[in-house]
Amino acid sequence: MSNLIFDISRKGRRAMSQRPGADLKVCDDIPASMLRKDVPQLPEVSELQAVRHYTNLSRKNFSIDTHFYPLGSCTMKYNPRGVHKLAMMDGFLNHHPLSLEENSQGMMACLYELQEMLKSVTGMKGAALSPMAGAQGEFAGVAMIRAYHRARNDLERDEILVPDAAHGTNPASAVQCGFKVREIPTGADGNVDIEALKAAVGPKTAGIMLTNPSTLGVFEEKIQEIAKIIHQAGGLLYYDGANFNAILGKVRPGDMGFDVVHLNLHKTFATPHGGGGPGSGPVVANERLLPYLPIPRVAKEGDKYRWLTEKDCPQTIGRLSAFMGNAGILLRAYFYARLLGKEGLHRASEFATLNANYIMARLEAAGFTLAYPDRRASHEFIITLKKENKELHVSALDFAKRLLDYGFHAPTMYFPLLVPECLLIEPTETESKETLDGFVDAMIKILDEARTDPALVTGAPHTLPVRRLDDVKAARELDLIYNAQN
């Protein structure tokens, strides 16, 4: 059993080198009633104990640096160390966000150039970098659509259309912007059901949120027709950039007819996922939505950079963070794009797509069922284990857990919700053929185990720090903080 840091804490133990010296009497100007009387429950450990504890904890994680991580729709590609190291330079780390513009030109130059690059890859007119994650980018984009309709005094449009295959953040973001959500079904070929879409659009349609390629791992072939239908109804198109790595340098959302786009820099631009963030979700917009982009943005005048604020952008949807979003992540994305350059960006989508189609072909040949066998994979694809579940009583969850034993992080499971017993597999471009082959071989072995020794699969994982965990107990008997008295 793994100790908590609190278990190794001893009263009076200190990491002495980390504390400055001060006397309690320096706060004699603060009324006693405002001072804290108890001691918060922070650990009392030595520096080595802290370093060892957290180093050992880190070793209980799967990560890109240690394992193949084919998590669909998350683009777990290699995060270049060089990029991280450059962003950690003193001049960037110790730069205060409210520094004068004269003292921020180096940072602002990077941000400005990133804005330009994001405009270029999306085919859009303006970029705002401040949204701090994909979901905040979605919020920004939908809020801009709302602001657009309001500015035109078009107040009846209170519905956002969302395909049933969309990420959960899409409907949640639309609701946070005060919209009602109307779900659009998917056809048998994985494309949006055009007839259902036509039936749904109308004077209440504010816009549609689409991911293309969709979360079903296929390119939405009728995108131009969809754009026409929405625009003719007076609505706007929002592009969810979760899968942008599939088309980077190949196709631009602006050319497809989208009005606003968010990009997940922690996916396409290789910034680290950090165990669940920080991400970064800049928005880029066409002419029509340009005035509503969030602030701050960077403008270039002559050879000087300056911040654009409410004064410059009176119609902006406003500020979405205290300062400049996840600036350090933006810097990493900028460095990544400079390392890859024009050629490298093209190559990313090509090899991501090659890897996905390769695994797909091999798994199909091995007898697995593809959700969309007649389609090309984008940078990801779906297999369904419905048949295996019925015949062998081994579920997608069991496959996922058994993969962990073979040293592979599991693909995304049970998403999108409309494909039963599914695994969404995204290898990314940075994985080698040997790794992909190893993954496919493991899948084949697990299928064999499911036939010969199903308990091995349904009882997995067997080799990790813990066996399968009791989620129900966790939710019923909430234990959210450690209490020394327990």
Add this chain to the structure above:
Amino acid sequence: MPFIPHTREDIQEMLKTIGIQQIETLFDEIPDSLRHAPLDSIPDGLSEMELTRIARTRASQDSGLLCFLGAGSYEHHIPAAVWDVTARGEFMTAYTPYQAEASQGTLQLIYEFQTMMASLMALEVSNASLYDGATALAEAVLMAVRLGGKKQQKRARILMPASIHPHYRSAVQAIVYQQNIELISVPYLEATGAIDTKALNQLLDDETVAIVIPQPNFFGVLEDVDALTDWAREKEILSIAVVNPVAMSLLKAPGQWGTQGVDIACGEGQPLGIPMSSGGPYYGFLCCKKSHVRQMPGRIVGRTVDLNGKQGFVLTLQAREQHIRRAKATSNICTNQGLMVTASTIYMSLLGPEGLRQVALTCHEHARELKKILTNIQGVTSVFNSPFFHEIVLRVNKPVDVMLAELARRGIQGGYALKDAYPELSDCILVCATETKTIEDMMTYAKHLADVFEGRKQACPT
């Protein structure tokens, strides 16, 4: 090819397995008319060495100033071990711990973080983080509206002091505006800089759901948090604390305010081991009473057991979240700020309760010293006559932009000009001293400020 491992042979074999001749064929479902993406503004790629040169030039352009700026981002010493361990690939390149068995490191760390943060706030539960202080406050407001929805009211009002960080006020406004929530500004008293408590009763109405209480407020001024929290309870509205987490090792924590503590506490986690980094990435924290946990936004980790009864950790209460509830979720948040929480947890472990209190005390000692030194200069006065923590408002009776620009030329970031957010404080600046500033640093600041005041030219430009 940078970061792409494929050899020519690999590519040929893979294409053969797929049954095509060239990679381009994989894109044949995309309409021809769309298949052109001129990347005109993207320069050619660089080697790591070439890029390092560019990065070094840009980084050095902005560095080397002595920083007396605070205003929501604070320069604290960060022990070397914090980012050495945080930047381990196993933490940095993992994702949200969906596969709990393969993510016990991150999950246990978040459980420890929740424990430390809840205890620092003296509340019962904490989430796993939000984006930053401003968005944490916005989420706290939305949470309060969900909790306070006793009547089927069309509109909800929140009492939002003018002494909250102006950027927080605009971010909250931009985020909650979409949902018919109105922010009612509560004035501060001219003499003390603290919330005008007399105005509160007049501003309260049937639609008021909550009051936001800062500690310290944006001016560094300490509020009468006990009275404000009890007032909220008496009026049957919710109380939301926005606090500096370092200060909570010294000052009474939100769960201890008034007779029963606040409902929700949130704030900016940056002071706990996160570099200033031009404004981000930081993280927002959010703690609350246990009875409110089901309305909490964001990820939450719980302790449970595995098949063999061994302790383990999982993401829990996921029925609140967007990937399950979709349109009915408590928030749209998915990715949060995991890596920043990793750094903060290690920071708090290295400092411990006493070390963190020493940081707070030293900050305060230095701020007192700075106030004394700067107000000794003819023409510089302290604006508010109140207890404060690590920041002060000074009136300089000079055009502040010119003064701050001149100080910057002399290598000093002298403070934050208040004129845009507070026109009545047009000749005032907000200055900050943390534990990182020495008496010599403060004397240097004072010397240059006096010189600027008296129009003396800089003898030896730095």
